[in-house]
Amino acid sequence: MTPFAERLAVAVQDKGPVCIGLDPHLHLLPVHFREQYAGLNGATFRQAAAGAVLDWGLEVLEAIAGVAAAVKPQVAFFEQLGAPGVAALEALVARAKAMGLLVVLDAKRGDIGSTAQGYCRATLDDTGPLGADSVTLSPYLGPESLRPFLDCCDAQGKGLFILVRTSNAEADAMQANGVAEKVAGWISAWNQSRSGPQALGPVGAVVGATVPSEASALRAAMPQSWILVPGYGAQGGSAADTLPCFRQDGLGALVNSSRGVLFAKPGEEARYQADHQALVREHALAMAAELKALHAG
Amino acid sequence: MTPFAERLAVAVQDKGPVCIGLDPHLHLLPVHFREQYAGLNGATFRQAAAGAVLDWGLEVLEAIAGVAAAVKPQVAFFEQLGAPGVAALEALVARAKAMGLLVVLDAKRGDIGSTAQGYCRATLDDTGPLGADSVTLSPYLGPESLRPFLDCCDAQGKGLFILVRTSNAEADAMQANGVAEKVAGWISAWNQSRSGPQALGPVGAVVGATVPSEASALRAAMPQSWILVPGYGAQGGSAADTLPCFRQDGLGALVNSSRGVLFAKPGEEARYQADHQALVREHALAMAAELKALHAG
Numbered sequence: 232m233t234p235f236a237e238r239l240a241v242a243v244q245d246k247g248p249v250c251i252g253l254d255p256h257l258h259l260l261p262v263h264f265r266e267q268y269a270g271l272n273g274a275t276f277r278q279a280a281a282g283a284v285l286d287w288g289l290e291v292l293e294a295i296a297g298v299a300a301a302v303k304p305q306v307a308f309f310e311q312l313g314a315p316g317v318a319a320l321e322a323l324v325a326r327a328k329a330m331g332l333l334v335v336l337d338a339k340r341g342d343i344g345s346t347a348q349g350y351c352r353a354t355l356d357d358t359g360p361l362g363a364d365s366v367t368l369s370p371y372l373g374p375e376s377l378r379p380f381l382d383c384c385d386a387q388g389k390g391l392f393i394l395v396r397t398s399n400a401e402a403d404a405m406q407a408n409g410v411a412e413k414v415a416g417w418i419s420a421w422n423q424s425r426s427g428p429q430a431l432g433p434v435g436a437v438v439g440a441t442v443p444s445e446a447s448a449l450r451a452a453m454p455q456s457w458i459l460v461p462g463y464g465a466q467g468g469s470a471a472d473t474l475p476c477f478r479q480d481g482l483g484a485l486v487n488s489s490r491g492v493l494f495a496k497p498g499e500e501a502r503y504q505a506d507h508q509a510l511v512r513e514h515a516l517a518m519a520a521e522l523k524a525l526h527a528g
Numbered sequence: 529m530t531p532f533a534e535r536l537a538v539a540v541q542d543k544g545p546v547c548i549g550l551d552p553h554l555h556l557l558p559v560h561f562r563e564q565y566a567g568l569n570g571a572t573f574r575q576a577a578a579g580a581v582l583d584w585g586l587e588v589l590e591a592i593a594g595v596a597a598a599v600k601p602q603v604a605f606f607e608q609l610g611a612p613g614v615a616a617l618e619a620l621v622a623r624a625k626a627m628g629l630l631v632v633l634d635a636k637r638g639d640i641g642s643t644a645q646g647y648c649r650a651t652l653d654d655t656g657p658l659g660a661d662s663v664t665l666s667p668y669l670g671p672e673s674l675r676p677f678l679d680c681c682d683a684q685g686k687g688l689f690i691l692v693r694t695s696n697a698e699a700d701a702m703q704a705n706g707v708a709e710k711v712a713g714w715i716s717a718w719n720q721s722r723s724g725p726q727a728l729g730p731v732g733a734v735v736g737a738t739v740p741s742e743a744s745a746l747r748a749a750m751p752q753s754w755i756l757v758p759g760y761g762a763q764g765g766s767a768a769d770t771l772p773c774f775r776q777d778g779l780g781a782l783v784n785s786s787r788g789v790l791f792a793k794p795g796e797e798a799r800y801q802a803d804h805q806a807l808v809r810e811h812a813l814a815m816a817a818e819l820k821a822l823h824a825g
Contacts, residue, residue, distance in 0.1 A: 256642065277657060307639060307646030313657025314615035321610055339639050341666055342604060343696040345553065349604030360574060360610025369638055371668045371691055375698035394668055399640040401672035410707065
């Protein structure tokens with residue numbers, strides 16, 4: 232199996248660094264999906280909403296085929312629907328993989344020992360229910376807690392994106408004063424013996440697009456890492472803000488947009504309700520063009 | 529609804545500070561359960577294993593009824609079985625609640641904004657699939673990321689256990705140098721305006737039992753917090769090690785044991801296979817007695 236870092240490099244060279252987040256906000260789906268769970272409650276609601284979310288997600292995958300390098304399902308939106316939601320996530324991930332889209336499972340898991348192994352089987356491992364190409368992880372329990380996931384990368388050609396620096400309110404209260412830099416150090420060390428022909432290893436980092444000054448320093452500290460950049464589009468980051476996350480060769484960053492691609496912007500509501508797939512594809516193409524122009528300019 | 533901190537105080541005064549972790553290690557279940565999934569693979573395996581895990585879990589709940597104050601299902605062990613595993617978790621949590629056991633859902637979630645809201649619905653919120661009494665959370669994304677969970681505590685009388693200091697290998701690499709103390713500061717501040725008649729608030733902390741010297745300092749820094757103490761029993765912590773996590777009044781700590789209660793110790797294999805419920809109950813009673821003696825002595 233070609234390692235994740237190399238598979239992602241091929242996909243990004245082909246399509247651009249475009250990752251589409253699959254965040255099924257139930258109140259934002261097109262009306263004909265919302266009607267399937269409106270007025271329902273409890274288990275009946277969750278079953279109906281999970282069915283609608285799966286149908287919607289399959290349509291989104293169709294719409295972005297050939298445009299996106301990767302998709303990033305946000306696990307929380309599926310788990311809030313209980314077992315039927317998790318079944319929908321499984322079906323959606325299987326379909327994305329079959330279409331050749333790389334799957335970044337946004338799960339932000341972090342635990343120790345046999346529990347970490349359990350989460351690895353739940354998310355990444357090909358013998359488990361999802362077998363995603365990569366997964367997001369939290370570093371609070373220390374480097375050893377990430378080891379089972381690293382072993383899976385080595386054995387099955389998978390990838391990780393470890394939370395390093397996020398752009399949300401009050402993230403500084405935890406990540407400032409050298410903490411983010413410490414995690415970057417672990418990541419850099421892990422990649423050194425694991426990098427392929429593109430000088431990219433399996434252990435990526437999550438670095439928010441709205442702190443570009445810090446992004447430059449973290450980019451330099453992790454030269455062999457993919458950086459997953461959330462916050463583009465709806466969360467306030469611009470294409471230019473993502474630039475410090477790229478390497479000189481134009482690789483090394485994967486930019487994610489969720490709401491900005493999936494749903495209607497002001498003035499687009501009628502077109503969205505009439506044909507959300509056409510609008511999603513248009514948003515994704517605009518994102519790809521904007522990121523391409525960034526590197527051409 | 530009586531707040532979680534007060535409900536836990538009543539349960540601990542009645543039963544002792546005994547929390548039983550529900551960690552279905554598939555290779556450690558009694559043989560007649562293991563036979564239900566031996567030799568199977570893929571989705572067939574997960575469906576069969578989830579069924580066995582639910583049956584096993586219901587028997588464990590029966591065995592510890594009247595002995596434990598709380599149970600702590602370890603979410604990873606269910607999620608590794610995919611949607612059927614999550615359905616088993618839902619059934620097990622519902623049963624525990626119906627039996628009057630407080631549920632500490634060990635999920636270690638941590639995310640931001642609408643995603644954090646999604647995880648709150650997935651775990652804690654009574655309108656969601658589980659509606660656990662409390663949930664474990666990771667603080668890496670900063671204090672604001674925990675806000676949706678805190679709101680649910682305020683609205684529905686729920687509780688949180690935030691990772692502060694863990695006893696696993698290499699935890700120091702993240703939590704030393706003031707990081708754990710910083711998180712303790714957030715917790716203490718949140719509880720100040722939320723504490724009830726027992727001077728205990730909804731925001732608890734996870735503090736490992738194998739670092740007793742630090743536990744004393746963290747106990748003093750969070751006078752109104754419940755502390756969830758893992759690491760007792762199989763993970764190397766002794767009853768005496770948990771003492772610094774208690775307040776002078778004997779409240780404030782909830783001690784968890786998983787493998788040490790659930791499975792056979794050396795020499796117990798035959799009795800375990802013949803009647804695991806009797807052995808589980810015996811282990812739980814021994815744990816309760818040991819913790820009681822600690823406070824009497």
